[in-house]
Amino acid sequence: MSHSATSHTAPSHSAPSTLKMGIPIPNSKLGLWLFLGTEIMFFTAFIGTYIVLRLGSRGWPTDTHDTHINVFLGGVNTFVLIVSSYAVVVAHEAMAHRNFAKARSYLWGTLFLAFVFLGIKGVEYYGKISNDILPGHIAETASQSIQKVNRELELVVRDRFYDYTSSGVVKTDRPNDIVNIVNQISALPESTPPEGIDADTFAEYQVTAEADFQLFREWMNLHQHIVANVSLTQLSALPADLLAARDALKEGQKLPELTYEEVAAKLQDMKSNEKYGSYVSSGVFDPHPVVYGNIFASCYFLMTGFHAIHVVVGMILFGLVLKEGTRLNGTWTDFVENSGLYWHFVDLVWIFLFPLLYII
Amino acid sequence: MSHEDHNTHHVNYLAIFIVLCVCTALSVAFDVLPMSKPLTMVLVLAVACTKALCVMMFFMHLKFERNWKYVLLAPTTILAIGLPLALFPDIGASYYTPTAPQTGVWAEEIREYQAHHAAKAHSEVP
Numbered sequence: 001m002s003h004s005a006t007s008h009t010a011p012s013h014s015a016p017s018t019l020k021m022g023i024p025i026p027n028s029k030l031g032l033w034l035f036l037g038t039e040i041m042f043f044t045a046f047i048g049t050y051i052v053l054r055l056g057s058r059g060w061p062t063d064t065h066d067t068h069i070n071v072f073l074g075g076v077n078t079f080v081l082i083v084s085s086y087a088v089v090v091a092h093e094a095m096a097h098r099n100f101a102k103a104r105s106y107l108w109g110t111l112f113l114a115f116v117f118l119g120i121k122g123v124e125y126y127g128k129i130s131n132d133i134l135p136g137h138i139a140e141t142a143s144q145s146i147q148k149v150n151r152e153l154e155l156v157v158r159d160r161f162y163d164y165t166s167s168g169v170v171k172t173d174r175p176n177d178i179v180n181i182v183n184q185i186s187a188l189p190e191s192t193p194p195e196g197i198d199a200d201t202f203a204e205y206q207v208t209a210e211a212d213f214q215l216f217r218e219w220m221n222l223h224q225h226i227v228a229n230v231s232l233t234q235l236s237a238l239p240a241d242l243l244a245a246r247d248a249l250k251e252g253q254k255l256p257e258l259t260y261e262e263v264a265a266k267l268q269d270m271k272s273n274e275k276y277g278s279y280v281s282s283g284v285f286d287p288h289p290v291v292y293g294n295i296f297a298s299c300y301f302l303m304t305g306f307h308a309i310h311v312v313v314g315m316i317l318f319g320l321v322l323k324e325g326t327r328l329n330g331t332w333t334d335f336v337e338n339s340g341l342y343w344h345f346v347d348l349v350w351i352f353l354f355p356l357l358y359i360i
Numbered sequence: 361m362s363h364e365d366h367n368t369h370h371v372n373y374l375a376i377f378i379v380l381c382v383c384t385a386l387s388v389a390f391d392v393l394p395m396s397k398p399l400t401m402v403l404v405l406a407v408a409c410t411k412a413l414c415v416m417m418f419f420m421h422l423k424f425e426r427n428w429k430y431v432l433l434a435p436t437t438i439l440a441i442g443l444p445l446a447l448f449p450d451i452g453a454s455y456y457t458p459t460a461p462q463t464g465v466w467a468e469e470i471r472e473y474q475a476h477h478a479a480k481a482h483s484e485v486p
Contacts (some may be wrong), residue, residue, distance in 0.1 A: 023428040031427075037436040041443075046378060048444030055448070078384050089419045093373070320430040344419045351411045354384075355404040359391040 032338040036345050039310075043349050047304065050299045059291045062360075067300075068131050072125055074358035077120050078350060084113035085347040088108045088318075095336045100328045103336065106203045106316050112345065114315045120276040121308055128297070132285040135301065138293030142260035145287040149263055150226050153219040153270075156283035160212045160276075161185070169197055178216075186213045211275035213315065218270055222263070231256035232266060265290070303353055310346045317342065376418045383411045 023030055053062050059069050090107035127249060128134065139145035161181050164170040170184045171194060188209040193202035225232055228242050234255060236242070264287065270280045290296075317339040321332055390403045417423040 024426060033432050040433075040436045041440050044440035045443055048440070049447065052444050052447045071388065075384065075388050078387075081383065082377065082380045082384065085380075085415065085419055086373060144394060207462050242402065308423055344415050347419075348412055348415050351408050352417065355387055355408045359387060359404050360401050 005289060018245060020076045026334055028334050028338055029341075030150050032341055036341065043303075043306070044300075047352060050303065050356065053120070053295055053299065057292045057295065061293055061296050066288075066293065068127050068133050069358055070127060071358050073120050073124055074354050077117055078354045080113050080117045080120070081347045081350050084110045085119070085344055087113065090342050092333075092336050092340045095330070095333045098330060100326075104322065104325075104328055107322055107336070111315060111318045111322065114311055118308060118313055121304065124304075128300075133293070133297055135294050135298040138297060139287055140291050140293055141289050141291045145260050145262045145289045146226055146258065148222055149267055149284060149287045150219075152284040152287075153222065153280070155212050157212075157216050157219050159283065160215065160277050160279060164188075164205060164209075164212075166185075167197070167201070168194065169202060169203070182213065182216050185209050185216075215270075215276040215279065222266060225258050226263075229257050229258050260289070283329075300357060303357065307346070307349055307353060310349070314343045314346055315338070371421075373418070379414055380411055382413075383407050390481055411453050 025033075028316050065070070087106045087109045091103045091110065094100070094103035094106065119198070132138070139148045151235060158178070161170075161178065162175075164185060165172055165175050169188070170181055172180055172184070174180065186209070191206075193199055222232070223241075224238060225234070226237075227293070228239075230242065234242075234245065236245075242255075267280070267284060267287065271277050271284070317335075321328065321336055322341065324332065387404050387407050390400050391406070395403075422429050
């Protein structure tokens, strides 16, 4: 094919094309909307899964006594995000009108409200953590509640005993050997200070030793009853006594089983003890069973956690604009618009999380 | 371009903001007022959808954008709705199986089943 032949049919490269390909919005905005498309699916996966799990789980916890959900704080946070959304849309409008000082002040307001949102969320999280409303920590049945009390009481006892072993008042090569340690603690009131421990410090340990030994005995008694699954109304659950009690049973009879109510009452009793009650109160959580409590906690922390991460990302975006200070100019208009779109999406997610998690 | 579109459509953002605040107050009111659980659920989700529409249409300017918004958002919306619908028959209808009893009801049924079989086995012993 000759060059002259093609030159007749080929369009002139110098003439501007009248065709406009693609979507009539800036590339950055198109990219942001595509990203928001993936974000919609990301959050819908969580929200949809939550709805499905909840519909499939009869008896899902809704009582705030069980979930420690604070509707008031959730409502305040919804309001905070709505105000911040309003602030960012006004900031974008100000940017479009080249009123950069106004845009800056509204963006500062948005950033401040984002901090408020995270602060309130922190208070809510603290409320959950301080009540052990965490995935995998919640007892769902009466027997799980009993086991939980047993585990946490053991930790309280071991924590108390650690004071003695770490200070050298009780000497042991095996810090986990609780029987050896408890024997030494029970003998402490009649002992003399070991080498390297002054008399005053030792005297203090002699005072607490009695209460700690009593705490150990109470826990061990409960532990024996739990292992044997025998009611606390049976005075002893020590293996030898238990075997004797079982031998004494007639055919068809059996020892009464341990119930959650008994354990809860015993725990309350221990918490109100003058000597060691404070240790039990701070170390053993309210053990009442919450059916589906763990899956609820998983959903709650997953959804609100990812939402909080998005809030932090939004704060970084606004921070990038605000670091320009008085140099803020029209070249940032698209960036503010895109950051605003992202922020509205964060608000949008919360609009659905609030009723789903806090109200329904 | 989008800025021109935006500037030609003046939106009273303050009015939208007030509508959103009123909607939030309504959500809390529906929770506090004594009414049946399903009704509360419907009302609260209806309010949430209204708020979402307000934010998307006016704050995110989707009301004034051209048809590209449908091209971009329709597939994700369809997939987003499809996921819960796809999960529902397997998980939503029966999440926990009888071999992993989690509720008191299942635990009770299994205890009854075991007691029944234990009694049956006992009676068969010569």
